Amino acid sequence: MADENLLEVKNLHVSVDGREVLSGVSLEVGQGEIHALFGPNGSGKTTLLNTVIGFSRYKVTEGAIYFKGRDITGATIDERARAGIGISFQRPPTVRGVALRSLISFGREGLTPEEIKNAAAKLDAGEFLDRDVNAGLSGGEMKRTEMLQIILQQPELVCLDEPESGVDLENMALIGRAARIALGREEVGGDSCLRTRKSRRGSYRAGLVITHTGQIMDHIYVDKGHVLMNGEIVCSGNAQELLGEIRSHGYTECFRCVGCDRRG
């Protein structure tokens, strides 16, 4: 694997409950790069992220996943989290009996109560810290607590599954800022460095982001996009151009995309 690749997915075939959902997906994410995943409902985007994260329900029947040059295909979800992979879920589960503050503290050694409080305040999520994880939260509130967890976990690869879903327009700015912080593009208490991406490259974390609407791309610069259809990547290229083509022509004609470097 080339040194610059943080994540390399090779010819990945994945079955869920006996059904093949991914059929030969290959993808490379370099250090500090952000990649977007597009695709119609049921095309396999969440399956790809959940397989990279390491949920045992997703069976890799062929192919391999490398992270920082190491084959992690057989690694457990805990091992992958410790290695530096984190996720913000599309529909995070409710965890009764576990306060958000405890879950966050468990996720990273050495976190101080002050750090947790400050980050929660930035995301307007302080009031949720002592409630059970996701219990009774609205869709947008859940997204804020998900982003809080990933900011404090500080993974090297940040996987975001539809960060904009269920988020109102005002809160989208908050989620966008949280995504920039999680991806190392902005400090918790500092200025955005969205426009100085090259000079800060060294501190950037990599991202794999599922988006239907592309709203999150108003807040983070995405280096590359991929279109998944029926469990395969059918097109890769400039994310903004791909999104434009999808909006204009729909997924079934996305091979016409001017930015596509596979078929274009």
Ligand SMILES: Nc1ncnc2c1ncn2[C@@H]1O[C@H](COP(=O)(O)OP(=O)(O)OP(=O)(O)O)[C@@H](O)[C@H]1O
């Ligand atoms: N546990 C499961 N058992 C059976 N089928 C599953 C399971 N999980 C996912 N699938 C199927 O795998 C396919 C891909 O699902 P996935 O959630 O990865 O799609 P997606 O591209 O993320 O869709 P969406 O945009 O709607 O979130 C779907 O047809 C889904 O029904």
